[in-house]
Amino acid sequence: MKKIINFLKAGLMILGLAATIHVAHAQEDKDTVKVGILHSLSGTMAISETSLRDVDLFAIDEINKAGGVLGKKIVPVVVDGASDWPLFAEKAKQLLEQDKVAAVFGCWTSVSRKSVLPVFEKNNGLLFYSVQYEGEELSKNIFYTAEAVNQQATPAVDYMLEQGKKKFYLLGSDYVYPQTTNLVLLEYLLSKGVPIENIGGGLRKDESGKVISAGRYTPFGHTDYQQIVADIKKFAASGDACVINTLNGDTNVSFFKEYAAAGLTAEDCPVVSFSLSEDEFRALPAKDLVGQLGCWTYFMSIDTPANKKFIADFNTWLAASNVAGIVKEKRVTCSPMVLSYNAIYLWKAAVEKAGSFDVDKVREALESGTISFDGPGGKVTFTKNHHMTKNVYIGETMANGQFKILKTFEQVPGEPFLKGTFKAK
């Protein structure tokens, strides 16, 4: 009996082997390479992530028109994570194990990245992640084109201190990015000599008296900011206060509408936001926001030929695009979009340097510190720690929904591990 099974097994193996040779041969013939695009096109996160899919497809088209990568055309495999985190993991597995993609560009929320991380590590895949995040993570299979905390939060605080602000109200959505960022900021502010009673929003300590949460948090989809705005108003009554805002995406709309309704303006108490890009800005009545600040590594208003060309080409591409449901009018560009765009070009550069699509070789190339790209937001370079060195801009919102750049920090290297690095004076 055993013999028969073994015989059958051997037979199947031979058959299988023949099939692989056949398949491998067939793939050699093809002059295409697959990459995965993993974003939520439905569900709550579709608000933000759909734009990234659009810009990814645009970049790929652009590269294909210019001859592709290593002579191969890129074929995007677009899948919908549907704002469902386990589904993200499933889709990542599918892209890596079934579709055998060379790289994946995707994810927005931290939780989606955390959800796919083990999958990428197990299959030795390559993920490019391009939305500002909390750091405290360094996976060999993920490259972060995103802003690290020191490319947004700490420069913004520097700027506010420079403007003579003495009181800082920390407000965020209750998830890992704001929580971690605010803990870093707490350390940072204390190290800059800001007394702890001038940090608003509340502190929570554990049994040993160690601060484990700083600032005020609201859940996703929170709609009523009356109480919080009243609290801020009280906090800001004596002047020289500002709000450090890490509210996620669309909750900003409710918050800023309430902020304006309460009569608070950028002059009384400016709000500096890290998750409010031009794309989210579109949903806000701009006049309520004039003068509020943002900090990113790209603004649509950057006045360089590269950026102008990027915006123009993107709009031309949109107009001609036949992707189902794509929005063609009144489109803006924003940092996560440009970072996604950069990611594809950086991957291309790394592949070309490595001369192969092999993940290990591409990683080696990316880690070499020589892969850079002159993107719409200025020059970006990958460093050994999988993060990028790039320009940081502080901008002020204008009535036309754009940011006016107030200050530029040139070529700031991204640093994922910041906690505990700032010591109080």
Added chain:
Amino acid sequence: MTQSKLPLSSEHIAIIVIAFLGIVVAPYLNTLPPTSWLYISDFTLNLWGKYLTLAILAISVDLLWGYTGLLSLGQSLFFILGGYAFGMYLMLQIGVLGQSKSELPDFMVFLGYTQLPWFWRASHSFWFSVLAALWVPALVALVFGYLAFRSRIKGVYFSILTQALTYAACLMFFRNDTAMGGNNGFTDFKLILGYDIRAPETQRALYIITATTLLLIYLGCRWLTSTKFGKVQQAIRDSENRVLFSGYSTVSYKLFIFVLSSMIAGIGGMLYVPQVGIINPSDMAPDKSLEAVVWVAVGGRGTLVGPIVGAVSVNALRSYSTTAFPEYWLFLQGLVFILVVLFLPKGLVGLWTSIVEYISKQEGGLRGVWASVMESLMKRKGATK
């Protein structure tokens, strides 16, 4: 009901064959070399493992809804509670292998915890965690069920209240202060009982355990629904007052079945976590429970095969359509739900039994149907000539 009209023996044979295919053959095919045309990939097997855990959840919904008439919109809460209870064990198993190289789970390190909160400490034990995946949902169900059934909350009210409970729990788990990982939940598991959780062998073993558990739960529920208890249960669905005035304390019956189904859901959740690799509060959002109810509706409520068929088919459709046409799949899913509720009140299983009945009523069985179809086709041809 209609099922019992089928000859028992053939039903038994079907169960045995399907169980054999699912528990023995599928994992065996997974061990074949990937080049073989019979090979089932790790991805596919893992995906089916996930579907089967969801099928367990669906059975728990059906036990309440289809058999007792209680539409609980809180089953995903129990499912996820089971998942969290077991997930805590998995989180602690990561040990120093995590990003932060600390004994504490990563998210606690980010938030500056210096020691494990008290309610985490027992989760180092595997068996404690397995049991917790049962008793935690059971306890919640017991307290909530006792309060609800005692005040005679039923029907729509019961549904809305269970939904509110789930929503409250969901908000609770979303908070980072709850020390359960907040929005990110638990992820990046490394080891289970010392085995590498990502290894294909471990995943295969988990699949086999899931499939076997599902079979046992299915058989257990079959037995349960055939006992006098099962009859009382269905009697409650059809006429609770009569049951009450026949001297049965419907509160205890409902409570028993509610707690039991919460434990079944908990088992599903416990098996779900290691196979999916992540658990977080968005899985207990109110619409997730609704989804589970829809699986049952699609499969066929009041049967035990229905939930399994529904859970697997809806999820397979979802997996397929989010890749095949990511822009349209929500339309498709929504429409399927509407159409099933409107036109297939007994679900796919109901459709199947009516087809079988229709065929058996025809003279000559399937052959008769064939003949009549051909006949009408011929006629039409003749007419067009």
Added chain:
Amino acid sequence: MKLLYHNITRLLLLFLLAGTLGLHAQTPSGGNTRQLITEAILSSGDEQKKKISELINADDVALTSTILTKWRKSEVYIATDAGDKKVPYTLEEDKPIRIDNGQPLTLPQGSAVETDGALRKAIASTLNLLGIADPDPKVRQGAVAKLGGQQKAEYVPLFKARLEKETNAQVKYTLKEAIAITELADASPEIQTEALKTLGSLYSKRSGDLLKKFAGDPSVPERQAAAKSSLVKLENYLSFCETIETMFRGVNYGSVLLISALGLAITFGLMGVINMAHGELIVVGAYSVYVMEGWFTRAFGDAGLQWYFIAAIPFAFVNAALVGLLLERSVIRFLYNRPLESLLATWGVSLVLQQSFRYIFGPNNVPINSPSWLIGNFTILDISFAYNRIFVVCFAALIILLTWLLLTKTPLGLLIRAVMQNREMASCVGVRTAQVNMLTFAFGSGLAGLAGAFLAQLGNVGPNLGQAYIIDCFMTVVVGGVGNIIGTVCSAISIGVATQTLEQVLQNSVLGKITVLITIILFLQIRPGGLFPTKGRGLED
């Protein structure tokens, strides 16, 4: 009289600034205003800031204020003439007027002058100094408050002089407050102690931080005691204000809940349909507002912005009612006897609708500009009342009244109530129940649309908007007692007040919400029928 004011103030200012301004200040030639402003606009850097501060000397105070205000709002433009000379101008009633000579601009129009934070700060500072004498008391008050916050001793004589002439009570208060706050920076502890006492008797909200600082400083015991007692006074006062404010927030949050849930009180409460797509009907209303705003601004320009909302309200109602009608005809009418299944089918509908919104309006949120009469607030004591919130409360009251009238005083209402109480009996006596069902459902849906119109003014408008409200709506209706409109009103307001109070007390939005949900669950154990249970013995299955 007015002129006298201006002259005296200007003299005072001159006196004050003479030291720093040097020669320039000594030549206040008449009619130099326009020239000075033009120079300030056209210069840059520190030079520009200096020039702005010198504008205090300009002859025509009103003109200076007007132009500076416009400048700050980026409403000053620059045209360039043939000789590449820059000519700043503003728009007055849409006509370009040159700043340098007040004549209409003959050159082609240019672009707006950009401002940044520092520049606006400089402009604001000058405006504040000018504002002390502004005819508008509000402007005066704001200016004094800002100057007081700077704690510059040189302003004290300015405040005191103004205080003697000031007639407006609120400005007087602010002047006293500003003087006391400025005196806190004085070197002498006696003056500080007096100032602290004054601030306590003024209940000065602005001085909270300073009071805290002095209360924590034991170096001068008397001063510390004064600070402490003033701080206690202030805190008591503020907590009183907070309580009132919290109540107001509770009532208006309750009104939002009420408007959102009222439609559901009809479709679920009266008709027994569990409509999970209720949230999406709200979204239909919100998008209607967006569409209407687009039409109005395209047709009437900025003036359209003022009135589009009035037109959008009925539009939102009608649109949502039409979608509701369609929904009723295509899905719900088959499910009147299967409430739990209507839940599932309408959930499917809600998925389809959500994705449809993404298709039609894009996945992003859309911006909605509120008419100016909905923006801003007024303050009584230190309690602020936002106009849009007051509007919501009034509107909720109005909708309730109309709904109640419709249900109780009209023939349609009679029919609706008849059908809802006993569908079979009503059809037996000749009521066309199908039609009544259809109309009732459409009416309930229309109310959801109205809710959307209001939510559009308060928060974001996007495909997921409805999801945020659906559970709250169901809870509101259930707590109120199904089928009872008054119950819905009471429950909405109580949930609103409870939520806001808990949020205030716990200083945590999520915990507040969780506590309210748990309380509701427990409450329904005690009163399974809600606040106002439906009468009768109807326990029959």
Added chain:
Amino acid sequence: MKHLVQAGEKPTHHDFILAAEGVNKVFDGFKAITNLNFYMDEGELRTVIGPNGAGKTTFMDLITGRTKPTSGKITFAGNIELNPLSADQIYRLGIGRKFQNPTVYIHHTVYDNLLLSLKGSRSVFSTLFGKVTSTDKDRIYSILETIGLTECVHMLAGTLAHGKKQWLEIGMLLAQDARLLLVDEPAAGLSDEETAKTGELLLSLAGKHSLIVIEHDMVFVRQIAKKVTVLHQGSILCEGTVDEVQNNERVREVYLGRKAAH
């Protein structure tokens, strides 16, 4: 023997199967039962009549624990107070109830309907692991014979005709071996023949069980009634034989009089 008892008057002996004293029930301001005094002997078949809204069904709800009285007390079998007990506990004392609309388990067979109603332990455990004994089966078949449904034993109850459902429900009361049967409008919707058969069935039960029958159909009442209680506006208008009641002026006025006007 005093035949005509005025409302509220208490008979002199004490061994009642059911006694209600000073019972009031108010629903949201509506007085459904007002100061009701009702006494009934063991083995009696009592018919309760009264116009719509007289409080007949509420009275039954009060006895079976479906609602609780606002004031007053109801005692069973001499000294057991019913007020604090729940519906299923009251049942276990031996009070069975047939609803106005036949209430049977439509998705169960006739056999299962009776099986679920058989006297015996009602605990979750016993239903899970208990076995059906041959005595149980014999009992079920004998009841089936009594109610004349032997042929329908394996039919689903939902497919039975209306009359048969009524009998099945009465059968279910027999199965539970209740001391007191409350029967709400057993003749509603039945053909004359079925009505007569139902009457015989009820008469055959009297003596062995105590019965309260609520009925509208006076023909049926005549067939079965020994003693009739007339309820009006939540209290007892009068009690007596059918003839006495029909001849009572007040009854004529409020009830029969109205009926005569038809």
